[in-house]
Amino acid sequence: MYQILEKEELAPKIKKFEVEAPQIAAKAEPGHFLIVRVDEFAERIPLTIADYDREQGSITIIIQEVGFSSRQICDLEAGDSFLDVVGPLGKPIETADYERVLCVAGGLGAAPLYPKVKSLANEGVELITILGAQNEEILILEEELEELSNELYITTDDGSKGRKGFVTDQLGEILAEDDQFDLVIAIGPMIMMKFVSELTKEYDIDIMVSLNSLMVDGTGMCGGCRVTVGGETKFSCVDGPAFDGHLVDFDEQLQRSKIYQEKEEKVKEHEFFGGDCRAKREN
Amino acid sequence: MNFLGGIAVQKEKTKMPLQDPKQRANNFNEVALGYSKEDAINEAKRCLQCSNPACKDGCPVRVDIPKFIDLIAKGDFAAAAKKVKEKNSLPAICGRVCPQEEQCEAECIVGNKNQPVAIGRLERFVADYIREQEEVKEAIQDKGQVAVVGAGPAGLTAAADLAKLGYQVTLFEAFHKAGGVLTYGIPEFRLPKDIVQDEVEKIEQLGVEINYNQVIGKIKSLDALFAEGYQAVFVSTGAGLPRFLGIEGENLNGVYSANEFLTRVNLMKAYQFPKYKTPVYTGKKVAVVGAGNVAMDAARTALRLGAEESVIVYRRSREEMPARAEEIEHAQEEGVKFNLLNNPTKILGNDDGFVTGMECIKMELGEFDQSGRRRPIPIEGSEWSLDVDQVIMAIGQSPNPILINDTPEIETTDRGTIKVDEKTGMTTKEGVFAGGDIVTGAATVIQAMGAGKKVAQTIDQYITEQNN
Numbered sequence A: 001m002y003q004i005l006e007k008e009e010l011a012p013k014i015k016k017f018e019v020e021a022p023q024i025a026a027k028a029e030p031g032h033f034l035i036v037r038v039d040e041f042a043e044r045i046p047l048t049i050a051d052y053d054r055e056q057g058s059i060t061i062i063i064q065e066v067g068f069s070s071r072q073i074c075d076l077e078a079g080d081s082f083l084d085v086v087g088p089l090g091k092p093i094e095t096a097d098y099e100r101v102l103c104v105a106g107g108l109g110a111a112p113l114y115p116k117v118k119s120l121a122n123e124g125v126e127l128i129t130i131l132g133a134q135n136e137e138i139l140i141l142e143e144e145l146e147e148l149s150n151e152l153y154i155t156t157d158d159g160s161k162g163r164k165g166f167v168t169d170q171l172g173e174i175l176a177e178d179d180q181f182d183l184v185i186a187i188g189p190m191i192m193m194k195f196v197s198e199l200t201k202e203y204d205i206d207i208m209v210s211l212n213s214l215m216v217d218g219t220g221m222c223g224g225c226r227v228t229v230g231g232e233t234k235f236s237c238v239d240g241p242a243f244d245g246h247l248v249d250f251d252e253q254l255q256r257s258k259i260y261q262e263k264e265e266k267v268k269e270h271e272f273f274g275g276d277c278r279a280k281r282e283n
Numbered sequence B: 001m002n003f004l005g006g007i008a009v010q011k012e013k014t015k016m017p018l019q020d021p022k023q024r025a026n027n028f029n030e031v032a033l034g035y036s037k038e039d040a041i042n043e044a045k046r047c048l049q050c051s052n053p054a055c056k057d058g059c060p061v062r063v064d065i066p067k068f069i070d071l072i073a074k075g076d077f078a079a080a081a082k083k084v085k086e087k088n089s090l091p092a093i094c095g096r097v098c099p100q101e102e103q104c105e106a107e108c109i110v111g112n113k114n115q116p117v118a119i120g121r122l123e124r125f126v127a128d129y130i131r132e133q134e135e136v137k138e139a140i141q142d143k144g145q146v147a148v149v150g151a152g153p154a155g156l157t158a159a160a161d162l163a164k165l166g167y168q169v170t171l172f173e174a175f176h177k178a179g180g181v182l183t184y185g186i187p188e189f190r191l192p193k194d195i196v197q198d199e200v201e202k203i204e205q206l207g208v209e210i211n212y213n214q215v216i217g218k219i220k221s222l223d224a225l226f227a228e229g230y231q232a233v234f235v236s237t238g239a240g241l242p243r244f245l246g247i248e249g250e251n252l253n254g255v256y257s258a259n260e261f262l263t264r265v266n267l268m269k270a271y272q273f274p275k276y277k278t279p280v281y282t283g284k285k286v287a288v289v290g291a292g293n294v295a296m297d298a299a300r301t302a303l304r305l306g307a308e309e310s311v312i313v314y315r316r317s318r319e320e321m322p323a324r325a326e327e328i329e330h331a332q333e334e335g336v337k338f339n340l341l342n343n344p345t346k347i348l349g350n351d352d353g354f355v356t357g358m359e360c361i362k363m364e365l366g367e368f369d370q371s372g373r374r375r376p377i378p379i380e381g382s383e384w385s386l387d388v389d390q391v392i393m394a395i396g397q398s399p400n401p402i403l404i405n406d407t408p409e410i411e412t413t414d415r416g417t418i419k420v421d422e423k424t425g426m427t428t429k430e431g432v433f434a435g436g437d438i439v440t441g442a443a444t445v446i447q448a449m450g451a452g453k454k455v456a457q458t459i460d461q462y463i464t465e466q467n468n
Helices: A022-027 A068-074 A107-122 A142-148 A167-177 A190-202 A250-256 A261-273 A278-282 B037-044 B065-073 B077-087 B091-097 B119-131 B153-165 B193-205 B222-227 B258-266 B293-304 B325-334 B402-406 B445-467
Strands: A004-011 A014-020 A033-037 A045-048 A051-053 A058-064 A084-089 A100-106 A126-133 A151-156 A183-187 A207-210 A226-229 A232-235 A242-244 B002-004 B007-009 B145-149 B168-172 B209-211 B232-235 B255-257 B285-289 B309-314 B337-340 B342-349 B355-368 B374-378 B384-386 B390-393 B432-434
Touching: A014 A068, A022 A051, A022 A058, A022 A084, A033 A058, A045 A058, A045 A068, A051 A107, A058 A068, A058 A107, A068 A261, A100 A107, A100 A167, A100 A190, A107 A126, A107 A142, A107 A183, A107 A207, A126 A142, A126 A167, A142 A151, A151 A167, A167 A190, A183 A190, A190 A207, A190 A250, A226 A242, A226 A250, B037 B065, B037 B119, B065 B077, B065 B119, B077 B091, B077 B119, B091 B119, B091 B193, B091 B445, B119 B193, B145 B153, B153 B168, B153 B193, B153 B232, B153 B445, B193 B209, B222 B232, B232 B445, B255 B258, B258 B293, B258 B390, B285 B293, B293 B309, B293 B325, B293 B390, B309 B342, B355 B390, B432 B445
Parallel strands: A100 A126, A100 A183, A126 A151, A183 A207, B145 B168, B145 B232, B168 B209, B232 B432, B255 B390, B285 B309, B285 B390, B309 B337
Antiparallel strands: A004 A014, A014 A058, A033 A045, A033 A084, A051 A058, A207 A242, A226 A232, B002 B007, B342 B355, B355 B374, B355 B384
């Protein structure tokens, strides 16, 4: 079960996996997420579904190596299997009958946004997409998004491709000229979603963001993914992960995402320099 | 000793050997070490073998208590274990975590003048005795197919009983391990996970198939289960939605629900971090809000993870604390402190969003309320602040909403629990039964097992009638 059918390197440290999971593929919708576990010692990691193929019975995930657990996943090869995959979890990103939607993807946020862009394009919605990353090397899903969008804008922090600057610079420019959008969907780093939300507020345009909160079970049981939305505490796993960006307390989320920073250092020490290193355990 | 009908009677229960409190506050090994054969026989001989035993009525699954105790007294431990297992599929667990003092032992006649017979300890003894040597045979399963959703105490019991009745049972579990609260909630030092896994394996040996990582209501609906050929479904999804107080600062880093704290430690084994990769935030001074068994588990776990101070904060007084007396005692011996008649009003934090303290208000007890306990009333102007860097909320949980939201035909009560027919356990959806915490709200392991047992019978009747 949960065998990796295909692995592709999208950028250095960003890998795409197609995973056999027919039951999940049958029920997956854009916005749903999974919880995966690599082995008996691993964390349960929440990952948004980046695509699904109901016929082939597979789901796609895209993951960037940032710490030990994500690196462990990135080290898997085609033919390997995940120990556990749970899903589809959360609520799909719900959209009404829209005519024009503006999508903003920051970095790895392009992955969870992609299936929604695909479904909106299928519905015939006019789509303007902004895709941003730190540099050209780690821009992902550019071709795919280009094909589905009426217009695609690229921004990079260092100017190695497209416009030099942040997605918000491009967004500001677009909205200044034309703000007739039914909705903006923004997925990416918390700080990006915060500024995109603020900008859309100035133009009074609805915005949907998707949070990647820390969690354990993904079914409402732990409450670790608490988020304040419109002054009320919600659980990202069962009430989200998509929320109205105008109501999310992003500063609180930014702080909450840092709770285990020290622990992450400990894992690195243990795995890469410590006595009980990974190589030893596997032997 | 006093004499009853000419026989010397030991007034107190035979002592349970325990790990030394100072030592055990630093490890996760089991606290209560269990009776020896001699201890067990000695304790069994305290039973009067009443002609009209009341202890049985105190047991939610009606174990034949006098009979199994008599067999222990005669030294036939295997037969005693078999007798217990006739009614209780999880005796090694119940012997450890049942509140016997409110159930069987509360009814024990010996308890009128002396301490009651230690029925729980004896149950644990025979279950542990038989654990290694017992062989379970797969039952013939030709009566039909039943799905059970949620592999906690209620689901495991119903699955075992249905398999024994001749049904092919599939158990759907959201986590990667079975056991529910026995696995993610109750700590290793109170209920070793090997024992839970062992009981789960025995249920699998009966022929029950467990499908892990399957959240029913997400990966498939109840209707999909019927379409696959299941003739009835038992929903035992538990009370898995933690409550918070709704006070300022509750989303600061270092504030956990007891569920999250315990799941990280027990299910994900964060106490063995970094060998196991799931981290848990560990404070130096930890406040646990609430005074039930879960609160005691959290406070004792915090000590074991290295907290210098672990304090229970509870708005009522000692008398009203819902935890078992034994758990409170054990916590106290290990160094857990109690800050009673205090209620948190605000959690304080620093600029980085981490907990630095908790503001509390002193309480006094007023008139008796509907629960039969005296109502706690805040004393105006008595706010003070407790110096802590971690807060764990153990103030109860609500029913998990996933399956209910996916199944509109299932009606719920005002509290969000599933409405069932009291006699049969059937919900408002035909063929769907429910039991355990999802029906009662958070309750005990044995109550959930009692419900699983009862509903297994009514499901059998239901399917039999449907087939005729």
